[in-house]
Amino acid sequence: xxIDTVFLAVGLLIVVTIFLALYRATVGPDVFNRVAAxxxxxxxxxxxxxxxxxxxxxxxxFDISLLYALLNFIGTLAFAKYxxxxxxxxx
Amino acid sequence: xxDNSGKVFGIAVTFxxxxxxxxxxxxxxxxxxxGAGLICSLIVALISHDLLVTGEGEKRLVKAFRFxxxxxxxxxxxxxxxxxxxxxxxxPKMPIDPLIxxxxxxxxxxxxxxxxxxxxxxxxxxxxxxxxxxxxxxQVHAIAQAPADALTVDKTMQSKVAKVFMEEG
Amino acid sequence: xVELIVVIVTILLAAGVFFMLSGAIGLLRLPDFYxxxxxxxxxxxxxxxxxxxxxxxxxxxxxxxxxELSVQLVPVxxxxxxGFIFLANPTATHAIMKAAYNTGVKPWKKGDPRM
Numbered sequence: 001x002x003i004d005t006v007f008l009a010v011g012l013l014i015v016v017t018i019f020l021a022l023y024r025a026t027v028g029p030d031v032f033n034r035v036a037a038x039x040x041x042x043x044x045x046x047x048x049x050x051x052x053x054x055x056x057x058x059x060x061x062f063d064i065s066l067l068y069a070l071l072n073f074i075g076t077l078a079f080a081k082y083x084x085x086x087x088x089x090x091x
Numbered sequence: 092x093x094d095n096s097g098k099v100f101g102i103a104v105t106f107x108x109x110x111x112x113x114x115x116x117x118x119x120x121x122x123x124x125x126g127a128g129l130i131c132s133l134i135v136a137l138i139s140h141d142l143l144v145t146g147e148g149e150k151r152l153v154k155a156f157r158f159x160x161x162x163x164x165x166x167x168x169x170x171x172x173x174x175x176x177x178x179x180x181x182x183p184k185m186p187i188d189p190l191i192x193x194x195x196x197x198x199x200x201x202x203x204x205x206x207x208x209x210x211x212x213x214x215x216x217x218x219x220x221x222x223x224x225x226x227x228x229x230q231v232h233a234i235a236q237a238p239a240d241a242l243t244v245d246k247t248m249q250s251k252v253a254k255v256f257m258e259e260g
Numbered sequence: 261x262v263e264l265i266v267v268i269v270t271i272l273l274a275a276g277v278f279f280m281l282s283g284a285i286g287l288l289r290l291p292d293f294y295x296x297x298x299x300x301x302x303x304x305x306x307x308x309x310x311x312x313x314x315x316x317x318x319x320x321x322x323x324x325x326x327x328e329l330s331v332q333l334v335p336v337x338x339x340x341x342x343g344f345i346f347l348a349n350p351t352a353t354h355a356i357m358k359a360a361y362n363t364g365v366k367p368w369k370k371g372d373p374r375m
Contacts, residue, residue: 003266003269003270003318003322006269006270006273007273010273010274010276010277010311013277013280013281014277014280016281017280017281017283017284020284020285020287020288021284021287023288024287024288024296029375030365032293032356032359032360032365033293033296035356036287036293036296036297036300036356037287039300039352039353039356040283040284040287040300040304043304043308043345043349044280044304046308046341046345047280047308047311047312050311050312050315050338050341051311051315054315054318054319054323059331059334062334062337062338062341063337065341066337066340066341066344069341069344069345069348070344073348073351073352076352076355076356077351077352077355079356080352080355080356080358080359081355081359083359083360083363084358084359084362084363115333115336115337116333116336116337116340117330118329118330118331118332118333119329119330120329169302169305169306170306172302172306173279173302173303173306176282176283176286176298176299176302176303177279177282177303180282180285180286180289180290180299181282181285185289185290187290187295187370188370189292189294189295189367189368189369189370190369191367208350208354209347209350209351212301212350212353212354213302213305213346213350216298218294218297218298218301218353218354218357219354219357220354220357220358220361221358221361232294232298232357232367234295234298
């Protein structure tokens, strides 16, 4: 089996997973469910970027995915801190 | 006197680690890039050397070696955890019974508490909610009675972490 | 040799996608916020690590022999990514759960209606 077909099938299944998480992001009863669903979509994006880097044969996409992993982590932490205390930075 | 030598050791270790990162991530070995790497690593090491190497703790090499062995055991537990969660989610009747438990450990240092909290989150059926660093008290949400018992009654994970950091457990 | 590596990479990628799909199905099916975090926090991390590890093997054995140094050092970047995901994903899960618990979201006991 050709490796390109495998990569395309895996990429398509990851996009299906993103749509399933999108349902929880719209319907979820309060804001915490939505934050969890956005965290899931962020981690799927990291894997999708690395996969697309191999499909299009450009090894420069891995830097973008490393950077987005950091941004996703810090964004989720900032959200959690704001929801718990009502402010992110107290002077 | 010991404070000064600790500081130089911290700066040296941070500088070597940052420069190694630079070389491994860029891969280009001509004079311009290596020179820029040296200058940037030096500036970062001078400003923030006490974030990476704290001045306390003895026998660091033995602790690091035992830590890697503990990581091997933990990878196997992560694999088991995911088979357990997949079984509970895909089963037609969904056998879950959530509860919240609390327990205490004698671990006190920052790194040991963080390792234990991460291991609890990554292993079958439990997630850490709250950690009290003054008394070593953990508050944990468990998804069924069996993983909760593995944490409070058997105490396998706590004894392994205590053996890595050589504290009583 | 190349065929064996392709088979191993296919198995690793298929296992990673299976865990990710079961994590997303858990996000839809489970009845409560805390149990949904159980499903995503564990299955996402392992699925991601398996997929990126499979791509790392593919890169070392199939893609890069005979290329320049900055292409041959890409597996190190992928190893950094795996290490970072092992540390960051459980911490983010714990941070959200702690915020929800301190704000007063009620946990689900057996026999409650779905929320």
